[in-house]
Amino acid sequence: MKVIGLRLALPAAVLALVLSAPSRADEMGGPGFSSQELRAKLDYCKTCHGLSGQGYRGYFPMPRLAGQQPKYLENQLRAFYERRRSNPVMANVAHALSPSMVAALAAHFKDLNTNPIGGAPKEPVALGKTIYELGLPEANIPACSACHGPEAKGQGEIPRLAGQLFPYTVKTLGNWSKERGQGPAKDDTSFIMAATTHNLTQAQVAAIAAYVGSLR
Ligand code: HEC
Ligand code: HEC
Known part of the structure; x- marks a missing residue:
């Protein structure tokens, strides 16, 4: 088995993952990279984003990538790279990352069906559900479900929100205009969310983050 050679270098948890799906991993690979290179990249992503792509609640929240829309994931990697989305780590x-590697990573994370890690407050979930499904027309806030879908699974360049970490969603909606649409080419897909993030209060943001974070 090819994985034997990797054994010594990998931590036990990663090893378990590699050994649990060797045949599938060996079929992957793509133009310009081997299946080992893809596996090494995935291991690297998962040191921060979690072994099942579930995210990690650290000092900086590491967002969930499991089940994320490939088109959205690819768009964000490009935005980090072009510094339209500001984050020094990413x-x-x-x-x-090469474009073909990005596509392979995106396909892998899309297929991970991981339970939400939880930890969000329970009280505001009902309000969050109402805003998510109906919006707040008087405050110029559209129904989130109109774009993100009734189950918050997203579509194409519109991200999945279901199961996302509460602190990440709170931080993201609160900092939108500082983090997204930066750099010289400002006109990107982040523009679609700008007015909505501006109109939401902190309490409403917390309610929505608690609601979507509880969805599978
Ligand atoms: C050292 C830690 C670290 C590593 C390694 C890492 N990430 Fe991240 N990633 C982060 C952090 C932190 C964020 C949140 C950035 C923010 O708050 O805007 C992030 C955000 C993202 C996002 C945006 C998610 C969203 O919902 O908008 C994507 C996509 C992403 N990472 C993909 C990857 C991929 C693919 C890899 C491996 C090639 C990877 N990351 C490796 C720390 C890491
Ligand atoms: C008109 C369509 C549309 C509506 C309505 C909409 N969104 Fe979005 N949303 C998007 C798009 C497109 C993106 C991706 C932006 C980007 O590429 O930076 C996004 C991104 C997000 C993100 C970032 C996710 C991440 O992983 O970083 C959050 C959180 C979010 N939306 C929450 C909401 C909430 C809450 C509502 C309702 C109050 C809402 N959205 C309504 C289209 C929409």
């Missing part, structure tokens, strides 16, 4: 990560 700018470096995205720098080292």
Whole structure:
């Protein structure tokens, strides 16, 4: 088995993952990279984003990638790389990736069906569900479900929100205009969310983040 050679270098948890799906991993690979290179990249992503892509609640929240829409994931990696989306960690990560590698990573994370890690407050979930499904017309806030879908699974360049970490969603909606649509080419897909993030109060953001974070 090819994986034997990797054994010594990998931590036990990663090893378990590699050994649990060797045949599938060996079929992957693609133009310009081997299946080992893809596996090494995935291991690297998962040191931060979690072994099942579930995310990690650290000092900086590492977002969930499991089940994420490939088109959205690819768009964001490009945005980090071009510094339209500001994040020093991910700018470096995205720098080292070829387009075909990005496509393979995106396909892998799309297929991970991981339970949400939880930990969001329970009280605001009902309000969050109402805003998510109906919006708040009087405050110029559209129904999130109109774009992100009734189950918050996203579509194409519109991200999945289901199961996303509460602190990540809170931070993201609160910092939108500082993090997204930066750089010289400002007009990107982040523009679609700008007005909505501006109109949401902190309490409404927390309610929506708690609701979507609880969805599978
Ligand atoms: C050293 C830690 C680290 C590593 C390694 C890492 N990431 Fe990230 N990643 C982050 C952090 C932190 C964020 C959140 C950035 C923010 O808050 O805007 C992030 C965000 C992302 C996002 C945006 C998610 C969203 O919902 O908008 C994508 C996509 C992503 N990472 C993909 C990857 C991929 C693919 C790899 C491996 C090639 C990887 N990351 C490796 C830390 C890491
Ligand atoms: C008109 C379509 C549309 C509507 C309505 C909409 N969104 Fe979005 N949303 C998007 C798109 C497109 C993106 C991706 C932006 C980008 O590429 O930076 C996004 C991104 C997001 C993100 C970032 C996810 C991540 O992983 O970083 C969050 C959170 C979010 N939307 C929450 C909401 C909430 C909450 C509502 C309702 C109050 C809402 N959206 C309504 C289209 C929409």
